[in-house]
Amino acid sequence: MSSFEVTVLGASGGPIDGKTCALLVKPASLSYAEILATNDCESVVAIDAGTSLSGIGEAIMHHQRLQPKTLKDMPFSDFYLQNSPQTNLLLDFYRDSLPLKQYINVPTTTPFQELCELAPLEYAALLLRLLSCYCVTHPHLDHVAGLVINSPVFCDYGIPRKRIHGLRQTTEALQKHCFNGVIWPDLARDFLSMSVMEPEKWYPLNLHYSVLPYELAHGKTNGDKDVYTSTAFLLKDTTDSYLLVFGDCESDVHSDHPRNFAVWTGVAPLIRDGKLKSIIIECSTPSMAACINLYGHLSPDFLIQELLTLERCVRQVEPGCNQPLMGLNILIYHVKELFTSSDPRRKILSELEALNKRYNMGIVFSVAFPGVTYLL
Secondary structure: OOEEEEEEEEOOOOOOOOOOOOOEEEEEOOHHHHHHHHHHHHOOOOEEOOOHHHHHHHHHHHHHHHHHOOOOOOOOOOOHHHHOHHHHHHHHOOOOOOOHHHHOOOOEEEOOOOOOOOOHHHHHHHHHOOOEEOOOOOHHHHHHHHHHHHHHHOOOOOOOOEEEEEEEEHHHHHHHOOOOOOOOOOOHHHHEEEEEOOOOOEEOOOOOOEEEEEEEEEEOOOOOOEEEEEEEEEEEEEOOOOEEOOOOOOOOHHHHOOHHHHHHHHHHHHHOOOEEEEEEEEEEOOOOOOOOOOOOOOOOHHHHHHHHHHHHHHHHHHOOOOOOOOOOOEEEEOOOOOOOOOOOOHHHHHHHHHHHHHOOOOOOOEEEOOOOOEEO
């Protein structure tokens, strides 16, 4: 049974703009129509905000436009995946892309189907105002541009200040370098609330979710002297189900500051107990020659090495388990676009499936696309 409903607003790792990483997370048992009808600001969490208002508005717009055209013998969720310009945009950039459904191996849904009365952007603004909070993995522009540009939506003294959660490096950078009155007006002063988190401590987010942040290494900064810190967020709901969402990160295999192992040891008991519903993690490029700098990112070969480490961690808490990650859903996002005819998502998924088979891991891989809502 699905616990988390995750709507992908942006899934690209750049260098295109407007479709970069952003997720909405809410309970699968609760509809957006119910949330709007009750002015419920205790149910929806945003993780990162490379895009935000436009991503929600486009999803609602295509739900509205496609619904009257649905074929009688096809579920609307399938019709939407096939025909929504938003969901298919990143595939349409390339010549050899597969049909969208061939990238997705988990159930999907169409959560905005009931939102028909108002204009799409009107609904999008209402939903944005009802967000409980943002959890920001790190302050790179492809993860915060939507938050910054859309912040005037929160300039309403009738709604609570919007909470922005992150590790200290993230919240301080947002305040100092974005909401500083130069790059962008200091709307944080009156309408946003920066909430500093410490690593590996639990924090309540709303009535449904609490979160535990882990530090990640995402390359180097300050002339290669210091590690650049990103975050993985472990979400827990009231049913004791969990969702693990990674920000940008590098593999411990070649990191000077290996941090992923702490995440794997932390979630291994949850996998043993069947409580971890899914992992959402970056895989930015197809596998490359060892001499090529990945700039703090993962490719399929390094991601599989990380997941083999996770396997070992699970075996430590469940000795004798043959395939500890069998059936685990992993959603790939933050894929960087290539200036070629070949779809990088197809290549990445193919490489992951081949390595998955080679090591007999039994993982279920899917790829994230804007406008698609995954049931996890």
